[in-house]
Amino acid sequence: MLKQLEQIRKDALAELENTQIQDELHQWRSKNLGNKSPLMGVFTEMRDLSKEERPKVGKLANEVRQALEAALEQKQAALKLAALQSSLDTEKLDVTLPGRTISRGRLHPVTQTLRRIYAIFAEMGFQVYRSREVESDDYNFTFLNMPAHHPARDMWDTFYTDKEGVILRTHTSPGQIHAMREYHPDPIRVILPGMCFRYEQVSTRAEMQFTQVEGLAVGYNITFGDLKGTLTDFARRLFDADVRTRFRASHFPFTEPSAEMDVECFICGGEGCSVCKQTGWLEILGSGMVHPNVLRYGGYDPEEYSGYAFGMGPERITMLLHQIEDIRYFWRNDLRFLEQF
Numbered sequence: 204m205l206k207q208l209e210q211i212r213k214d215a216l217a218e219l220e221n222t223q224i225q226d227e228l229h230q231w232r233s234k235n236l237g238n239k240s241p242l243m244g245v246f247t248e249m250r251d252l253s254k255e256e257r258p259k260v261g262k263l264a265n266e267v268r269q270a271l272e273a274a275l276e277q278k279q280a281a282l283k284l285a286a287l288q289s290s291l292d293t294e295k296l297d298v299t300l301p302g303r304t305i306s307r308g309r310l311h312p313v314t315q316t317l318r319r320i321y322a323i324f325a326e327m328g329f330q331v332y333r334s335r336e337v338e339s340d341d342y343n344f345t346f347l348n349m350p351a352h353h354p355a356r357d358m359w360d361t362f363y364t365d366k367e368g369v370i371l372r373t374h375t376s377p378g379q380i381h382a383m384r385e386y387h388p389d390p391i392r393v394i395l396p397g398m399c400f401r402y403e404q405v406s407t408r409a410e411m412q413f414t415q416v417e418g419l420a421v422g423y424n425i426t427f428g429d430l431k432g433t434l435t436d437f438a439r440r441l442f443d444a445d446v447r448t449r450f451r452a453s454h455f456p457f458t459e460p461s462a463e464m465d466v467e468c469f470i471c472g473g474e475g476c477s478v479c480k481q482t483g484w485l486e487i488l489g490s491g492m493v494h495p496n497v498l499r500y501g502g503y504d505p506e507e508y509s510g511y512a513f514g515m516g517p518e519r520i521t522m523l524l525h526q527i528e529d530i531r532y533f534w535r536n537d538l539r540f541l542e543q544f
């Protein structure tokens with residue numbers, strides 16, 4: 204039995220020597236020191252030994268147990284140290300390296316344009332009026348002088364919701380009615396920025412989601428001259444002090460008369476190029492004198508009050524300012540595009 208104990212010690216230590224992984228130490232422990240280990244078997248069998256033999260075997264068995272336990276502890280410490288050393292070797296930390304730069308956010312190019320527009324109109328006494336993106340059919344069309352089945356509704360094909368008569372607004376113009384109903388009979392000078400939606404064939408020039416900035420002035424003796432002066436000055440402040448503008452007669456159901464404003468093409472300087480489709484002019488907004496029916500829907504008597512309104516597309520304006528050729532870049536969330544502004 205003494206021999207057997209020596210063999211147990213030898214085998215166990217040899218096995219421990221070959222163990223290089225921390226997890227395997229558990230297995231070694233239960234195999235060599237656990238209840239079912241050969242060593243524990245010896246302790247059990249000792250009961251049958253003679254009185255003379257028992258102390259000798261017992262002494263050695265205890266020695267072997269202590270030796271194995273000590274060896275295990277040593278091995279554990281050694282493996283731990285090795286793991287630490289290897290992580291120190293592989294994960295070197297150089298505290299003298301410069302820190303990682305924090306990537307800084309920036310404003311979306313359209314937000315930048317919007318803020319420039321706000322600033323210009325603020326100087327001219329226009330307040331920002333926020334208006335909802337989900338609208339009723341009445342506000343988007345009817346109160347803007349487009350009764351049900353009016354053919355002009357086709358120009359603003361929209362997204363419908365499950366709820367009858369509730370739609371996503373196709374332009375910021377319904378905000379005119381909200382502002383008038385809130386402020387009447389006081390005079391109004393507001394701009395109404397925000398997101399619009401259209402059921403639209405998406406192309407380089409048209410998106411199903413885009414922003415607009417509407418403008419509305421209502422009061423006494425407001426004339427087309429006020430409209431022209433305000434918008435011409437706006438264009439000069441936004442683009443260039445001596446940019447040339449022109450007004451072209453147009454039609455919108457909610458204004459009478461109506462006009463579109465063009466600015467001289469600053470790519471070709473009016474010579475004619477592919478951006479301005481050889482006309483020398485770029486359209487930037489629609490405008491006109493508020494239609495009497497719209498004033499009435501807003502709560503103003505058209506015999507007493509008059510007003511002008513306009514609507515522009517900040518994406519289009521941003522495209523002109525930065526010579527961007529595809530409107531789809533704006534809401535595609537591609538950082539390669541957004542990081543350029």
Ligand code: DAH
Binds near residue numbers: 373455488512
């Ligand atoms: N709502 C028009 C559109 O989305 C733009 C517009 C034109 C707005 C003339 C106006 C206006 O206020 O007077 O195409």
